[in-house]
Amino acid sequence: MSEHTETPGSEQPLEDRVNNRSQKPTSKAFKDFMASQWAPAPEQAPEPDAVAPYAARRRRALSERFAGERLVVPAGPLKVRSNDTDYRFRPHSAFAHLTGLGLDHEPEAVLVLEPTDPGAGDDGGNHEATLYFHPLAGRDSEEFYANARNGEFWIGARPTLAELDARLGIRTSDLNALEVAITKDAGAVEFGGLRIRLVRDVDLNCDALVDTSRINTGVDLEISDGLDGELAEALSELRLVKDAWEIEQMRLSVAATVNGFHEVVKVLPRAIAHDRGERVVEGAFFARAREEGNDLGYDTIAAAGNNATVLHWIRNTGAVVPGDLLLLDAGVEADSLYTADVTRTLPISGQFSDIQRKIYQAVLDAADAAFAVAKPGNRFRDLHKAAVEVLARRLDEWGLLPVSLEEALSEEGQHHRRWMPHGTSHHLGLDVHDCAQAKRDLYLDGVLEEGMVFTIEPGLYFKAEDLSVPEEYRGIGVRIEDDVLITAHGCESLSAALPRSPEEVESWMRGIYAAEGE
Numbered sequence: 001m002s003e004h005t006e007t008p009g010s011e012q013p014l015e016d017r018v019n020n021r022s023q024k025p026t027s028k029a030f031k032d033f034m035a036s037q038w039a040p041a042p043e044q045a046p047e048p049d050a051v052a053p054y055a056a057r058r059r060r061a062l063s064e065r066f067a068g069e070r071l072v073v074p075a076g077p078l079k080v081r082s083n084d085t086d087y088r089f090r091p092h093s094a095f096a097h098l099t100g101l102g103l104d105h106e107p108e109a110v111l112v113l114e115p116t117d118p119g120a121g122d123d124g125g126n127h128e129a130t131l132y133f134h135p136l137a138g139r140d141s142e143e144f145y146a147n148a149r150n151g152e153f154w155i156g157a158r159p160t161l162a163e164l165d166a167r168l169g170i171r172t173s174d175l176n177a178l179e180v181a182i183t184k185d186a187g188a189v190e191f192g193g194l195r196i197r198l199v200r201d202v203d204l205n206c207d208a209l210v211d212t213s214r215i216n217t218g219v220d221l222e223i224s225d226g227l228d229g230e231l232a233e234a235l236s237e238l239r240l241v242k243d244a245w246e247i248e249q250m251r252l253s254v255a256a257t258v259n260g261f262h263e264v265v266k267v268l269p270r271a272i273a274h275d276r277g278e279r280v281v282e283g284a285f286f287a288r289a290r291e292e293g294n295d296l297g298y299d300t301i302a303a304a305g306n307n308a309t310v311l312h313w314i315r316n317t318g319a320v321v322p323g324d325l326l327l328l329d330a331g332v333e334a335d336s337l338y339t340a341d342v343t344r345t346l347p348i349s350g351q352f353s354d355i356q357r358k359i360y361q362a363v364l365d366a367a368d369a370a371f372a373v374a375k376p377g378n379r380f381r382d383l384h385k386a387a388v389e390v391l392a393r394r395l396d397e398w399g400l401l402p403v404s405l406e407e408a409l410s411e412e413g414q415h416h417r418r419w420m421p422h423g424t425s426h427h428l429g430l431d432v433h434d435c436a437q438a439k440r441d442l443y444l445d446g447v448l449e450e451g452m453v454f455t456i457e458p459g460l461y462f463k464a465e466d467l468s469v470p471e472e473y474r475g476i477g478v479r480i481e482d483d484v485l486i487t488a489h490g491c492e493s494l495s496a497a498l499p500r501s502p503e504e505v506e507s508w509m510r511g512i513y514a515a516e517g518e
């Protein structure tokens, strides 16, 4: 009998019952044996990560903005998927950006930027950065073999303090020093206390630590909320322009995504033969995402036929039927956590029908109009205006607008948006919808700058149930989405390797089908 079954069932705390399925040896002989005869760990410190100097510059930029204040940026905890089974860990994007840590690193870690005298901090800045995390426990510890969430026997080796210090060039400290690090000397600024700013809603423990400290030292919680919000905003805005390392990562994620689209075309015959062909498509792309990257950047939209008119169709339970279109919106997230976000709409038979081609060409022309204004000096909002004007004109030519083109295009009209109700572009990076907390002045109304990366993704969606259009349009959804880098004088489509015009798409699909048939 194990120690756990000795307690009568009704008196055993519920949280302990997860252990009732197995027996754990507890003898001293077992513990001593488990702690012995393991080969020593390598002594050599790892090389610095290539991202380290870039992440240092990002921390330095943040330090400029918040001199004299303690900044707390959590990675977040593991998230439960079901009972005691967690999702694979993904750190919060602000944490990944400031540390350079990507896949799998580091649950419950917290980056603290501690204020120094002005200019006396890291790289001449106003702060010293320390990364607090739970380091790898030795093989002589019980954690090694008895802790399913952290133990090396269960989940593999995790970094030591020295390892992450060497890789990132950031001081490291055990998580058990975090509470003091966050709360010491904190308090109301007007009474000589130190101000804390926290990235909230990422780690409830950090929220509680900071809130308790604020309450205990008489800091106004509502005002602090606003100050925390400014930190989130600044972190979002820091990511509006990508550095050279980030752009390289985006190229990697787009290249893997292009490979994923090739795989999907290869499996289309199998998808057609399956009653849930959309899942075959989803699975083929996912295999590439896991082989070449960390994961998907977002759930794949594999939408055939009328499902293509559902903007975020991720149920993917439908059939893939020749004669219909398949809208595939998918992106691989690289190990660095930067993601692509690409859409192609493919004729399942390999050839567009006349009406499909007509709608596809309108969307393509709208995308090209947005590309034409994607250059430094223009505004982000110009992208959408250019794309939507093309679509409205085309809808007018087809006789679908219930009012004149002028009236539709006016603020009071906007009838064309019935068939294109989403935005044309969003910033892209660590988050698929990147920089989401940036001020409107810098986002929608912002001026395009070299190094920005965003999508151009117009679409037209005519639902099967849409009685406002002739029957031939119904059940057709088309979106074309590319990932765009603003360069010194214009832009570069990062996803240009993927066929885009109707003729390119048809010939690409023919080529793959022919190669597969050989």
Ligand code: GLY
Residues within 6 Å of the ligand: 298, 329, 330, 341, 426, 432, 457, 481
């Ligand atoms: N895949 C979501 C989007 O295109 O924004």
Ligand code: MN
Residues within 6 Å of the ligand: 341, 426, 455, 457, 481
């Ligand atoms: Mn998108």
Ligand code: MN
Residues within 6 Å of the ligand: 329, 330, 341, 342, 343, 481
């Ligand atoms: Mn997309």
